[in-house]
Amino acid sequence: MPAPQPLPEGFLFDLDGTLVDSVYQHVLAWHQALGEEDIHLAVWRIHRRIGMSGGLFTSILARETGIEPEPARLARILRRHHEIYVEHIDEVDPLPGAHDLLEALTAARVPWAIATSGRIETARPSLELLGVPLDRMVIVTRDQVRHAKPDPDLFLAAAERLGLPMHHATIVGDSVWDMLAAQRARGLGIGVLSGGYGEGELERAGAYRVFADPADILAHLDEIGGRR
């Protein structure tokens, strides 16, 4: 009898803070967009909410500030966040190793996809920075699922698009919301420090390993199932 052939591990990546160095620009764009509507929230509190769904972000905002923006005001905040972020897009770089990591996985025929809580119009300029042709990537954005992170929908949809069973999926993200969504999706979570969260926060949210950034993951790829 032949030995059972284990399935290879597949990788589902978050985008902002995980592959692209855009978290701090997003954080200050939210801060400015909220400030223009006279909603004042300390910057670190915005940082700690980045990566979760905009709807949840707004509920938390309402709870923490007592302000519940009506739909028109909320739409203005979302639009201004996008405008301000795009104004600063030329200050955004890919994270060290991001391009090489994706290329290495492709070369080894290890399946991978990107799943982001952002909408496609905000994600597109970041995706273009990665230097991987968009038509070669499997990408799931906020627009395509009912609930964003920390709900598991984005990662479940990405795995389905790859034909990857979730018990063979490793989910790589910089935020607590990625790690919580990984647990709810029954995937394995790997944290990266490149979004500015602390190691302890990521481990407490369920990361089974934490690396500095994509270059550090690439250097340890064999340890985490990233080979055929």
Place this chain on the structure above:
Amino acid sequence: MPAPQPLPEGFLFDLDGTLVDSVYQHVLAWHQALGEEDIHLAVWRIHRRIGMSGGLFTSILARETGIEPEPARLARILRRHHEIYVEHIDEVDPLPGAHDLLEALTAARVPWAIATSGRIETARPSLELLGVPLDRMVIVTRDQVRHAKPDPDLFLAAAERLGLPMHHATIVGDSVWDMLAAQRARGLGIGVLSGGYGEGELERAGAYRVFADPADILAHLDEIGGRR
């Protein structure tokens, strides 16, 4: 025999990220100033160095990027960081509770001072946001000591200016460098999350308590010796 009269605790505060919500603007100002000199460092790595002395920051930069800027180039980076930061100063707010905390300490006649790794020209606009007259504050800046954090000089100088023995000093800061400098000065360290570091990072660096921000400290002032 009368009971020994314990000295009251005095408080030495860091400025950026501890009293003023300026860390993320500082981080992106450094990122832009370095980028203009074609030095590319991921934003989170800059964030993790914020609050330490500029000299140490440069040494680490040299080690991590292999770039050792000559003095003229370094001076340009420092100047541009200051210019870019000041351009964004109207996006900087005091942190919640900062003004009230300092007023409460003053009212209770608990000695307090501010000790910052920044230079006076960068610190002044932040200090003005606190709404406490500058002539009523004891302030020690980078210009006034040999070594900045994580060396203990800034906190030692601030305590001396207050006439406060270090074994009655509580040092409040948002960064690992504040907590390390507190240990080297033999003061007690209290961390705040408002600079965007994680709780675990601050505790591992020696914080004996961690609060969210100045408002949270004010709500727990009696627990940490902040009363006459």
